[in-house]
Amino acid sequence: MKVKLFNKIAEAGIQQFDETKYSFSEDFDDYDAIMVRSAKLHDVAFPASLKCIARAGAGVNNIPLDKCSEQGIVVFNTPGANANAVKELVIAALILSGRKIAQGVNWVKSLEGEDISKAVEKGKSQFVGPEIAGKKLGVIGLGAIGVQVANAAAAMDMEVYGYDPYISVQAAWTLKSRIHHAKDLKTIFEECDYITVHVPYMEATKNIVSAEGIAMMKDGVRVLNFARGGLVDDEAMVKALQAGKIGSYVTDFPTNALMQFDNVIGVPHLGASTPESEENCAVMAAKEIMDYLENGNITHSVNLPDMQITQETKYRICIINKNIPDMISSVSTALGNHGINIENMASKGKKDYAYTILETNDEVSEELVQRLQEREGIVMARLIVK
């Protein structure tokens, strides 16, 4: 099995694989799997041999999900595996956004002369900045990262408002009871002194921090973006910065236009850049790839349903099909016509596509599975023989 690496992946992840079965390169033309971090895959022509892509991280906006589904490629991410790394950086950014630490540090570096300690004491008053305790923080998106940020900020005595109309049961259980439930974005924009965004980037969330939203914010508001550049309307942010409305903007996604302002702190997309998080993500991604390639099991897919079943028969047929009527009956009839008795079967849909596992002890040939793949509505069929 060939795994193509589109980014540097932590060694601990690569070590999960049995080296007698897997090889790794950045240069393969034909390959079975991709491991990737933030490299953009939108313009990559995927070979027919590609079966899955594992994003060692959370955001999948660098991957063409529709194209992957159409081509029968399962896309995984690693939920929560880098959340602590992002939370710690966001807490640092909350403090950096008020206390003028970055500016002060730069100033100290610029000092010259024999005894800079005198200049430090004389000049420090220009770097006074407020504490976060007692201030209101709005958290947009209460997933793996947002919940951790909300809880950590509450522990630092901030008054926290959380907004997430799609919050998972797990996240809701984990959230400290003293986090206020904001029922709309307006509440976050109007009430909060600090606002941080933690939603995935997609069509529905593009510019979730919009010109309209920024206009509702308090003067001197501090905004943090450690999720994706396109979630904040950059043009509106630049205008608000020019108008002096924004106290500071700390972003992991700096642009030229933003960096002309002294009160913008640009971080070079460091949210997940810790050894711990890189390792967690790589190990989780490696396990997802191996379980899919070797067993046909799907865990943490963003475009297909999850399915984990222990193989009980010699032959397992894995199928990705369009989520339309008669797909299962058409496959089972085709197998029945070849005298193949289905011992176990599971099928689950997710939006436009579905995943089906069929198991049998009757002999199944690669040719038959190839013919299944040619049937209308089936985008991928694969045989696993144990």
Ligand SMILES: NC(=O)C1=CN([C@@H]2O[C@H](COP(=O)(O)OP(=O)(O)OC[C@H]3O[C@@H](n4cnc5c(N)ncnc54)[C@H](O)[C@@H]3O)[C@@H](O)[C@H]2O)C=CC1
């Ligand atoms: N700066 C960095 O290095 C990193 C950035 N990220 C970014 O952070 C994002 C979030 O990561 P996780 O918390 O791990 O993902 P997650 O999937 O656990 O959480 C996302 C949350 O956003 C919520 N959401 C979706 N649409 C929403 C909307 N319209 N309004 C409010 N909430 C909405 C979902 O219900 C979910 O609870 C990622 O998609 C990625 O873009 C993630 C990791 C590292």
Ligand SMILES: O=C(O)C(=O)COP(=O)(O)O
């Ligand atoms: O996990 C994410 O969504 C991230 O943004 C982290 O990106 P990276 O893996 O550090 O390039």
